[in-house]
Amino acid sequence: MRFLIAILLLAALPAAATAETAYVTDILRLGLHKAEDTSDRAFQTLQSGQEMEILARGRNYAQIRLPDGTLGFVKVAYLVAEKPAKLIVAQTQAANAELERKLADLNAAFSQPAATIAALEEEGSERQIQLDDALHLIGELQENNDDLRRQQSRYKYSLPVSWVGGALVVCLLAGFLGGLWWTDQRSRKRHGGIRIY
Numbered sequence: 001m002r003f004l005i006a007i008l009l010l011a012a013l014p015a016a017a018t019a020e021t022a023y024v025t026d027i028l029r030l031g032l033h034k035a036e037d038t039s040d041r042a043f044q045t046l047q048s049g050q051e052m053e054i055l056a057r058g059r060n061y062a063q064i065r066l067p068d069g070t071l072g073f074v075k076v077a078y079l080v081a082e083k084p085a086k087l088i089v090a091q092t093q094a095a096n097a098e099l100e101r102k103l104a105d106l107n108a109a110f111s112q113p114a115a116t117i118a119a120l121e122e123e124g125s126e127r128q129i130q131l132d133d134a135l136h137l138i139g140e141l142q143e144n145n146d147d148l149r150r151q152q153s154r155y156k157y158s159l160p161v162s163w164v165g166g167a168l169v170v171c172l173l174a175g176f177l178g179g180l181w182w183t184d185q186r187s188r189k190r191h192g193g194i195r196i197y
Helices: 002-018 085-154 161-190
Strands: 029-032 044-047 053-057 061-065 071-075
Antiparallel strands (some): 053 061, 061 071
């Protein structure tokens, strides 16, 4: 059995290699006649996908009315209840073209807001960097402030060296001048008001 299938497959290979792909055409032209049996010459040709209203249906022929009001007879064998593929494809292509147009309109409408959003995002990232730098600087300043507060609490009851040095110089000068004055007064008292130096 397997041997037979293998032989058939090998035999079919050359035929498959030379086969050409083809499709049945969807285009149909149907004649619209005045005679009920369509034996006369068609006065109008209907294309595949033409919509019509069936007024009366016989075994082989039907009386129809077109949307423009034209009356006539056609062969029943070529009428179908569903829309033919040609009409469905045309409607689908029209709907697709409309959707593509709407998509292009939406893309155009959103291109400006998208550019604005991108600019705002870039500005936001720059602001975030500035904020991070400011927070870092605030942290450093808080550390410095804490150090200064610790130093202030450590030297809470002490005076600055410049003040102490200045007060010491003033005291020494005042003491020296006071000593000179006191010595001068004692010397004058002892010598009857005369300076001896």
